[in-house]
Amino acid sequence: MRFLAISILLLLPHWTLAASVCPPLTRVGLSEQGYSAFQEGGVLKGVAVDIMNDMARRSGCKIELIWMPRSRVQAEWMAGTIDLAPGSLPSAERAAKGVFLPYAYTQMELLLPKRVGGNFTSLADFAQHGTARLNLIRGVPYSPQAQARLDELTRDGRVQGVTDYSTVFAKIAVGRADGTLVTPIIYMKFLRDAHLEDQFIAFPVAELPPQMVGVYASRKTLNEQWLRSIAQALRAIVADQTVSSIYSHYVDPATTARLAPLDATPILKAFDAAYPATSNAP
Numbered sequence: 357m358r359f360l361a362i363s364i365l366l367l368l369p370h371w372t373l374a375a376s377v378c379p380p381l382t383r384v385g386l387s388e389q390g391y392s393a394f395q396e397g398g399v400l401k402g403v404a405v406d407i408m409n410d411m412a413r414r415s416g417c418k419i420e421l422i423w424m425p426r427s428r429v430q431a432e433w434m435a436g437t438i439d440l441a442p443g444s445l446p447s448a449e450r451a452a453k454g455v456f457l458p459y460a461y462t463q464m465e466l467l468l469p470k471r472v473g474g475n476f477t478s479l480a481d482f483a484q485h486g487t488a489r490l491n492l493i494r495g496v497p498y499s500p501q502a503q504a505r506l507d508e509l510t511r512d513g514r515v516q517g518v519t520d521y522s523t524v525f526a527k528i529a530v531g532r533a534d535g536t537l538v539t540p541i542i543y544m545k546f547l548r549d550a551h552l553e554d555q556f557i558a559f560p561v562a563e564l565p566p567q568m569v570g571v572y573a574s575r576k577t578l579n580e581q582w583l584r585s586i587a588q589a590l591r592a593i594v595a596d597q598t599v600s601s602i603y604s605h606y607v608d609p610a611t612t613a614r615l616a617p618l619d620a621t622p623i624l625k626a627f628d629a630a631y632p633a634t635s636n637a638p
Contacts, residue, residue: 377581377585378417378418379578379582380418382419382420382439382440383420384439385428385429385440386442386443387425387426387520388521389426389443390541390542391544394545400423403443403541403602408421410589411589411593414588414589414593415588417582425520426520427494434449434453439577440573444570447497453575454576455631456570457570457627457630459569459623460568460623461567461614461616461623462615463539463540463564463566463567464498464502464538465539466479466482466558467543467557467558468534469557474486477562479505479562482509489516489534490533491517491518493518493536498564505563521536521542524536524538525550540558544607568623571590583633584633584634587633590627599616599620600612600620
């Protein structure tokens, strides 16, 4: 498997964090995640890409963006092959080996073609009254309540695991699957690119409330000084509303306000709770 790797070394501008102590190279794992990370003409783009590039500028640290299948990002991060995994959700398994640095919100939604019909408020409702088949990305963590319902759907033959969202939407397009659980930042790009926005409907479900999304930084590969430099830069990006500005380049104002609100106080509090070494930052 060949991975696309791009190294970025930027000169420190006058506002770069003065106390940065950088690793020789910070390796960032990225995969196709809608507007979070995508390739266009051989160039990596997206919310996570922009946040990582801004982190590099502010810290003065050299980063390598490594493109790989989504299923490989977690495996490579757990193995210590990559240092940072942006676009990640909180996970007990990963928390044992690193620190979660949040930068925005996300929410998994039940995405179905309108032809399927129904109006679902929960996965329990969908399991009981729906008939649609779901394709889900392997390795994505769900709440215990959601996982219980997905286990039930799996026993009923209504769930199949796949490796990436390109496969999900390709199978939906040819009728081999009906829907999926996916976040707005992902499904908006796939549907827009395929000109299918008016053919699908997304249902927030009770078992999958909004949660924070962020970067998992490895304590296995990053020492405390290196981690502090990266965390300081990421926190500043959240605090000065740069994250909200980045989101606005890719999604509509209502979605930006929902996922990356200008008032980032709750995110900063969660950031400082996860990594107190930056809690005195402005």
